[in-house]
Amino acid sequence: MQITEEILKTIGKALDTYAAKLPFDRTVNGIILERTEQGYLAALEGQKLRVDDGGHRDCVKNDSVRITLPQNDISRAFVQGKNHFNKTR
Numbered sequence: 001m002q003i004t005e006e007i008l009k010t011i012g013k014a015l016d017t018y019a020a021k022l023p024f025d026r027t028v029n030g031i032i033l034e035r036t037e038q039g040y041l042a043a044l045e046g047q048k049l050r051v052d053d054g055g056h057r058d059c060v061k062n063d064s065v066r067i068t069l070p071q072n073d074i075s076r077a078f079v080q081g082k083n084h085f086n087k088t089r
Contacts, residue, residue, distance in 0.1 A: 023071040029083055030067040032059045040079060042067060054078035 030044035030051070039053040044067055051067055056079045059065055066080040 021072070023073075026069045026072050027066050027080060028069065030065050030079075032061055032063045032065055032079075034061060035059075040065075042079070044077075049074065049077060052076075052078035054080060056081050058082075 028044050030042040030049075033041045033043055033048065035041075036050060039051050040059060042049055042051050042065065053059070054068070056065075059079060059082060064083040066083050067077050068080045070076045070078075
C-alpha cells in the first residue's frame, strides 16, 4: 500500500509541475500599487509586477483587480478589470 501511495504522490507532483507550464490563458487576483505610464504596478502571486492597463485606466491604489496572463506568460500580463466580487466576500 505504501508504494502505491508514493507512486501516486510522485505522479501528482509531476502533473502539477507540467500543468503550471501549459500555455493556457490564466487569470489571477491582484492589487494595484500605483499607476505607471504604460499601466500599473500590481501585487500578484507574492510579487510586484508592471502590467498593461488593458484599457482600464480608472483603477487606483489598493483596488482589487483581475489580471490576465495570456498563454500563462507573466510578461504579457494586463488588467482585465476591477474585481467587484472580492469586496463582498
